[in-house]
Amino acid sequence: MRAVLLGTAAGGGFPQWNCACALCTAARDGELPTRTQECVAVSGNARDWWLLNASPDIGTQVTATTALRPGPGPRDTPLRGVLLTDAEADHSAGLTALRGAAGLKVYAAPPVLAVLAPVRAGLDRCAVWEWVDALTDGGFVLAGGLVVSAHPVGAEAPGYVAGAAPDDHWVIAYRVEDLSTGGVLVYAPRVGAWSPVLDELLTEADCALLDGTFYTADELDAIGGGPGKAAPGHLPVAGAHGSLAALARHPGPRRIYTHLNNTNPLLDPASAARRQVTEAGAEVLADGAEFTL
Numbered sequence: 357m358r359a360v361l362l363g364t365a366a367g368g369g370f371p372q373w374n375c376a377c378a379l380c381t382a383a384r385d386g387e388l389p390t391r392t393q394e395c396v397a398v399s400g401n402a403r404d405w406w407l408l409n410a411s412p413d414i415g416t417q418v419t420a421t422t423a424l425r426p427g428p429g430p431r432d433t434p435l436r437g438v439l440l441t442d443a444e445a446d447h448s449a450g451l452t453a454l455r456g457a458a459g460l461k462v463y464a465a466p467p468v469l470a471v472l473a474p475v476r477a478g479l480d481r482c483a484v485w486e487w488v489d490a491l492t493d494g495g496f497v498l499a500g501g502l503v504v505s506a507h508p509v510g511a512e513a514p515g516y517v518a519g520a521a522p523d524d525h526w527v528i529a530y531r532v533e534d535l536s537t538g539g540v541l542v543y544a545p546r547v548g549a550w551s552p553v554l555d556e557l558l559t560e561a562d563c564a565l566l567d568g569t570f571y572t573a574d575e576l577d578a579i580g581g582g583p584g585k586a587a588p589g590h591l592p593v594a595g596a597h598g599s600l601a602a603l604a605r606h607p608g609p610r611r612i613y614t615h616l617n618n619t620n621p622l623l624d625p626a627s628a629a630r631r632q633v634t635e636a637g638a639e640v641l642a643d644g645a646e647f648t649l
Contacts, residue, residue, distance in 0.1 A: 357502065357534035357649045358399050359541060359563075362407075362417035363392035364614045364643055366569050367446035369413065372618040380618050388623060391643050392417055393446050394545055394615040396565065397424060399434075400534050404500030407438040408530065408543050408565075410450030420644065436499050437461035439490065439506075442527045442546055443468040443514050451475060455482040463490035465506065465525040471517055490528060501535045507557060510548040512589045527589075531557055539649025541565070545615040547591045550602045558606040562649050566603075568593055568613025568622060568640065571629050575619045590615075593622070593633065600636055610647075611638040 363369075370391040371380035382388045393411035405424060411417065418424045418435075426433045437460045440448055448468075452475070454460060462485055464472070469487055476487055488496070495505035510527025513520035520526075529544035542557045542564040558564055569590035570576075592598045593613065603611050613633065616622055621629035622640050630640060 357532065357537065357539050357541060358402055358423070359565075359647055359649065360397045360421055360423065361565075361612075361614065361641055361643060361645045362395040362397055362421060363411050363413055364616060364641065365391035365393050366615050366617040366620075367393060367444070368618060369393050370616065370618045370623060375618050377619060379621070379623050382624070389642055391616065391623075395447075395450065396543065396614075397421065398502065398532060398541065399423070400498070400501035400536065403434060404436050404498070405434045406436055406498055406500070406502070407450075408532075409441055409447040409545065410438045410454065411446060412449040412453075414450035415453045417643075431457075433457055435460065437463070437486075439504065439530055439543075440464040440468055441529065441543070442510070443471050443517070444546070445514070445516070447546075448472065448475075451479060455479050458483040459485070461486045461488055463488045463496070463504075463506070465489070465491050465508070465528050467513070467520075467523045467526050471514070471520075490530075491525060495531075497535075503533050503535055505531045507531065507553050509544060509551060509553055510546060510589065512548055529554070529557065531561075534649060537649065539563075541649055542609070546589060547599065548589050549591055550597070550599060554602070555605065558603075558609055561606075561609040563610040563612065563647065564606075565612050565614050566599060567591060567615055568599075568620065569615050569617045571620045571622055575617075575621075593620075594629070600633060600638065603638060604636065607637060613638060613640050616640070
C-alpha cells in the first residue's frame with residue numbers, strides 16, 4: 357500500500373489566512389514550511405487511488421501529486437472515491453471540487469451522509485456518485501486490493517449542524533489493510549478522547565495517522581482564542597491524558613501526527629514540543645510525504 361500525505365494542516369491551512377500569530381508569521385516569511393489542509397491518498401496497486409477525506413485544497417494537492425495526474429484519456433482519473441471520517445468542512449468541502457468525475461464512491465457514517473444530503477444532491481446532478489455507509493458490517497473492499505473497516509471514535513457533530521442529536525457515529529477512524537502485503541494503516545485525524553477502540557486498532561497497525569491538531573488544550577489562549585476553546589473534538593498531544601502518553605503503550609507501529617492547527621508548536625522543527633514528540637518515537641511529516649506498507 358502506498359500512502360501520500362497530500363496535506364497535514366487543520367482547517368484554514370498553515371499559515372491560516374486570518375492569523376498573525378508567531379507561527380503563521382514565520383511561515384509567511386519563509387521560515388517554516390507551509391501546509392495545506394489535511395488529506396491522504398492511498399492505493400494498493402498504484403493505479404486505483406482513494407482519498408481519505410477531501411480537503412478544500414484538493415485541487416492543488418492532486419495537481420502536486422504525480423500519481424494522481426489525469427489520463428490517459430482527457431477525463432480519466434486514477435481517483436476512485438473518498439472515505440470521510442466526519443462532516444467537518446475541512447474534511448468534506450473538497451467533494452465539490454471533484455464534481456463531474458463520474459462513478460466516484462464516497463464512504464461515510466450515516467449521520468455524515470444525512471447532513472451532507474444537500475451537497476450530495478448537487479454533486480449527483482453533475483455526475484452520479486455512489487454514497488455508501490462506511491459502518492457496514494464486515495467492512496468493505498476497495499478497488500486496488502485494500503480492505504477497510506470503520507470504527508466510531510467521536511460523538512461531536514460539526515458546529516454548523518444546529519440541534520444535532522447525540523450520535524457516537526459522527527466521527528470515525530479507518531483501518532486500511534493491503535490484502536497482498538498485510539500492511540495495516542490506521543487513519544484517525546480527529547479524536548476527541550482516547551478509547552479502547554484506538555488501543556485495539558493500534559495493536560495490529562503498522563502505521564497510524566493521528567490527530568495532532570493541538571499540542572496543549574489551552575494553546576488558543578495565547579492568541580486570544582479564549583479559555584477552553586482549543587480542545588473540543590480534538591484530544592491534545594501533550595499532558596498526562598494526551599495522545600502522546602497513550603501512544604507510549606503502542607511502540608510497535610509508526611506513529612505520525614497530522615491535522616496540525618496553526619497554533620501548534622509541532623509546526624516548528626526546532627521547538628521543544630517537536631523534540632518531545634520525536635524522542636517519544638512519533639513523527640511530524642511534511643505535505644507530500646509518501647510511505648509504503
